[in-house]
Amino acid sequence: MAMTQLGELLRRRVVLVTGKGGVGKTTVAAALARAAATAGKRVLAAEIASDEAAPSPLAMALGAAASDEDPIDVAPGIRCVRISPSRGHRDFLREAMPMRFLADAAMRSDAIRQFLKAAPTFSEMGILYRILHLTRQRRFDGDVEHEIVIVDLPATGHALALTQLPEAILRLIPGGPIVTAVKDGLALVTDGEQTATVVVTLPEALPVSETLELAKKLERDRILVTAFVLNRAPTNLFGDAERAFLDTWLSGEAHVLGVRSLHRIDRAEKARSRLSASYPGMIFELPDLLDDETLAVRLSQTLARATAVAAEASA
Amino acid sequence: MTLRQSDYPTFLDALVRTKQVIVCAGAGGVGKTTTSAALGLAGAMAGRRVLVLTIDPARRLAEAMGIPESGRTPARVDRALLEVAGAPSIGELSAWMLDPAVVLEDMVRRWADSEEAAARILSNKVYVALSRLVAGMQEYTAAEALHSLVSTGDYDLVVLDTPPSRNAIAFLDGPGKLAGFLDERIIGLFLPGKGGALWKRATQLVSIVFGRAFGDGFFHDLQEFLGLFAGMFSRMREHATHVRTILQSQATAYVLVTSPEPAALAEVAFFREQIREKGLPFAGYVLNRSWAFTRGFKNPTGIPAPDNAPACAAEAARKLQVLAEEELVRAVRDRSLLERLRDRSGGAFATASPHLGEGIEDLRGLVDLARCLVLPSAARG
Numbered sequence: 001m002a003m004t005q006l007g008e009l010l011r012r013r014v015v016l017v018t019g020k021g022g023v024g025k026t027t028v029a030a031a032l033a034r035a036a037a038t039a040g041k042r043v044l045a046a047e048i049a050s051d052e053a054a055p056s057p058l059a060m061a062l063g064a065a066a067s068d069e070d071p072i073d074v075a076p077g078i079r080c081v082r083i084s085p086s087r088g089h090r091d092f093l094r095e096a097m098p099m100r101f102l103a104d105a106a107m108r109s110d111a112i113r114q115f116l117k118a119a120p121t122f123s124e125m126g127i128l129y130r131i132l133h134l135t136r137q138r139r140f141d142g143d144v145e146h147e148i149v150i151v152d153l154p155a156t157g158h159a160l161a162l163t164q165l166p167e168a169i170l171r172l173i174p175g176g177p178i179v180t181a182v183k184d185g186l187a188l189v190t191d192g193e194q195t196a197t198v199v200v201t202l203p204e205a206l207p208v209s210e211t212l213e214l215a216k217k218l219e220r221d222r223i224l225v226t227a228f229v230l231n232r233a234p235t236n237l238f239g240d241a242e243r244a245f246l247d248t249w250l251s252g253e254a255h256v257l258g259v260r261s262l263h264r265i266d267r268a269e270k271a272r273s274r275l276s277a278s279y280p281g282m283i284f285e286l287p288d289l290l291d292d293e294t295l296a297v298r299l300s301q302t303l304a305r306a307t308a309v310a311a312e313a314s315a
Numbered sequence: 316m317t318l319r320q321s322d323y324p325t326f327l328d329a330l331v332r333t334k335q336v337i338v339c340a341g342a343g344g345v346g347k348t349t350t351s352a353a354l355g356l357a358g359a360m361a362g363r364r365v366l367v368l369t370i371d372p373a374r375r376l377a378e379a380m381g382i383p384e385s386g387r388t389p390a391r392v393d394r395a396l397l398e399v400a401g402a403p404s405i406g407e408l409s410a411w412m413l414d415p416a417v418v419l420e421d422m423v424r425r426w427a428d429s430e431e432a433a434a435r436i437l438s439n440k441v442y443v444a445l446s447r448l449v450a451g452m453q454e455y456t457a458a459e460a461l462h463s464l465v466s467t468g469d470y471d472l473v474v475l476d477t478p479p480s481r482n483a484i485a486f487l488d489g490p491g492k493l494a495g496f497l498d499e500r501i502i503g504l505f506l507p508g509k510g511g512a513l514w515k516r517a518t519q520l521v522s523i524v525f526g527r528a529f530g531d532g533f534f535h536d537l538q539e540f541l542g543l544f545a546g547m548f549s550r551m552r553e554h555a556t557h558v559r560t561i562l563q564s565q566a567t568a569y570v571l572v573t574s575p576e577p578a579a580l581a582e583v584a585f586f587r588e589q590i591r592e593k594g595l596p597f598a599g600y601v602l603n604r605s606w607a608f609t610r611g612f613k614n615p616t617g618i619p620a621p622d623n624a625p626a627c628a629a630e631a632a633r634k635l636q637v638l639a640e641e642e643l644v645r646a647v648r649d650r651s652l653l654e655r656l657r658d659r660s661g662g663a664f665a666t667a668s669p670h671l672g673e674g675i676e677d678l679r680g681l682v683d684l685a686r687c688l689v690l691p692s693a694a695r696g
Contacts, residue, residue, distance in 0.1 A: 021343020026578060055585055057578055096528045106524045172444050176530040206375065237638075242631035249621060249628070255612040258639035291577050 005282055006303055009227055010036045010148060012196040013135055014188065018153045019200035020210055024231040027295055028200045029152035030061035034300035036148050037077035044071055044134060044146035048083045048127055048154050056082060058152045061296050081134065088126030091133045096177035124162050125169065128185040163221035189223065196226035203230045203268035208275050227282035228275060234288055236265045326599050326664035328689040331358035331472065334568045336561060340477045341572035342582035346603040350572050351476035352376055356685040358472045359408035366464060367410040369476035370457055377412055379677050385414040400678035416446040418456035426547045441540035462554045465561055568598035575605060575649050599664030600656045606645035607653065607667040615639050
C-alpha cells in the first residue's frame with residue numbers, strides 16, 4: 001500500500017527535529033506532534049531544558065503552560081515532557097548500579113550531580129539516555145507507552161553533540177555500562193527505520209547553505225536526514241507575465257512598498273530549487289502564517305494537505 | 316506613520332560612545348552577531364578603539380570584514396576597506412571570532428607550572444574532551460578572553476556577542492557550567508586527600524559510582540586531569556571575579572537583541588528577567604529584522620501606470636498592492652511591539668533595525684546598519 005509522505009515520516013518511533021536557531025523548529029515539532037495525533041498515534045512531544053527555570057516553548061506551542069520532567073497530557077493524544085540531563089543520569093545510574101539506593105544516594109550528592117551536569121559530554125549522554133528510556137516505557141498491557149517520540153532539539157550544535165557522543169565517550173571511557181547505554185542510544189538514533197531526522201530551515205540563501213552543511217556533518221556521523229522543512233515560505237502570487245511587467249514598471253523607482261516582499265519571493269524560489277537539487281528526499285514546505293496559539297494546528301493541517309498533493313503528484 | 320525617534324540618535328549612540336563593554340544577548344538566529352559587529356563599527360566611527368568579540372563562527376561576516384574566521388588573536392579590520400565602504404573611521408575596529416579550544420590552550424600554556432606540566436595537561440583524555448566541548452566552554456572562554464582584553468587597555472570598547480544559550484548571562488554573572496565543574500570542593504572529592512569521616516564517605520561514594528558506571532580507567536584519567544589543573548583554579552576564579560565586577564558596573568551595558576517572532580521575544584523576556592534579578596546594567600532592546608521602517612517608501616497606487624501596459628498589468632498591480640498592504644500590517648505590528656518592549660521595562664529604550672533581506676553581504680551593508688542603529692534618519696538619504 002502506498003504511504004503518504006507524512007505517513008512515511010511518522011512511521012518511526014523517534015523524530016528528531018533540528019536546525020539553526022530562529023527558523024521555527026519548535027513550531028514545526030509541535031505541528032508534527034499534532035499531525036501524528038490526528039493520525040491516531042500516542043505522541044510524546046519532548047523538549048530539552050538544562051534548568052528548571054527555563055520556559056517551555058514546545059509545551060506552549062501545544063497550548064499548555066509548561067512541561068514537566070514526567071510526561072503530562074497537553075492535548076488529545078499528545079503528552080509533553082521536559083528532558084533534562086540530570087533526569088537521564090538518574091535513569092542511567094538506577095539501571096547501572098547494583099543497588100537502587102546507591103544510585104539515589106549518588107544523585108542526592110551535590111558533587112556527583114554537579115559533576116555530571118558540568119562534565120564534558122555527560123550532559124548529552126544524559127539527554128540521549130532519557131530519550132532511550134522514554135521510548136522503552138511500556139504500558140500495563142505491554143504495548144509501548146508512546147508510539148512516537150518527537151524531540152525538539154534546541155540548536156544545531158546539540159544534534160551534532162548527540163551524534164558525536166559515542167566517539168567522545170569511547171575515547172574517554174573504554175568500557176562498562178555507560179558504553180553499553182550510549183551504544184544502545186546511538187543504535188536507536190542512527191537507525192533510519194526507527195528514527196527520522198527532520199532539519200528545519202528557511203527559504204533564504206544562507207540558511208539553506210548552513211542546512212546543507214549540517215546535513216553533511218550529520219551524514220558523517222551516520223545520521224541521514226529524513227526530511228527538510230522549508231518554513232515560513234512566502235506564497236508566490238504572480239504569473240511570469242505579471243512579474244515581467246512589474247519589473248519594467250518599477251525599474252526606475254527606489255523604494256516601493258511590496259517590492260521587498262517580491263524580492264523575498266525570488267530568494268525563496270532560488271533557495272527551494274537549490275535545496276531540491278542538492279537533496280533528492282522529502283521536502284515539506286510550510287507557509288508564512290501569523291504566529292499565534294493556533295499556528296501549530298494550522299501548520300499540521302498544511303502538512304497533511306501538502307502530503308496529499310505530493311501523493312497525487314507521484315501517483 | 317514615521318517612527319518618532321528616527322530624527323534623533325538612539326540610546327545606542329550614547330552606549331557606543333561611552334561604555335567600556337556592551338554585552339549583546341538574545342536567542343539564536345536573530346542577527347545578534349551582525350548587530351554586535353554593527354555596534355562595534357558605530358563605536359569606531361565615533362572615534363573609539365573597538366573590539367568585537369564573537370563566538371559564533373560567522374563566515375560571511377568574517378569575509379565581509381576581511382578577518383580570519385578563528386584566529387589566535389584579534390584581527391584589525393583594514394582602514395582602507397572601511398573607507399571604501401563609506402566609514403571614514405577615525406577610531407579602530409578589530410574583531411575576534413574566538414575558538415574556545417584556542418583560548419583554553421593558551422591559558423594552559425600561560426599558567427601551567429612548567430612546559431612539561433602543560434604538555435601533560437594538553438594530552439590528558441579528559442582535557443581533550445573538555446576542549447572539544449562546545450556548550451559551556453563558549454561562555455567560559457568568552458569571559459576569560461574578555462578579562463585579558465579589558466586588562467590590556469588596548470581597547471576603549473569591547474562588544475561581546477554572547478553564545479545563543481540560556482545561561483549566556485547567568486554565566487557572566489556567576490559560576491556557570493564549567494566553573495561549576497572546576498569548583499575546588501567538587502574536585503576535592505576526586506583527589507586523594509585528608510578529611511573527616513563524612514568527607515571520606517563522600518569520596519568513597521564518588522569512587523564507587525564512577526568505578527561502577529564509568530569504569531576505573533576513566534576515574535584515573537579524571538583524577539590526573541584534576542590534579543594537574545588544580546593549580547590553575549585559583550587564577551581562573553580570580554579572573555572570573557574581576558570580569559564579574561566589570562560586568563556589573565556602570566562601565567557595562569546589556570543590550571537584548573530580538574526579532575519580531577514570538578519565540579525570540581519569549582527568549583528575550585527570559586533574559587530580561589535574569590538581568591533584573593541580578594541587578595545588571597540593562598540598556599535596552601534592538602528589534603532586529605523589523606519592518607517598522609516605511610519612511611521614504613511609496614505606495615504602488617501612487618505610481619502611474621505606463622501607456623503601453625500589457626493586459627495583465629492591472630492584475631499584477633493589484634497583487635503587488637496585496638504585498639504592500641501586508642508590509643504595512645507588519646510595520647504596524649513591529650511598531651507596537653517596540654512600544655510594548657519600552658513599556659514592559661518601565662520606559663527602557665527600544666530601537667528597530669531594518670529588514671535587510673538576505674542579511675549583511677559586505678562591509679558597506681554593515682556600515683549602513685551601524686548608521687541606522689545609532690541614527691535611523693541617517694540611514695536613508
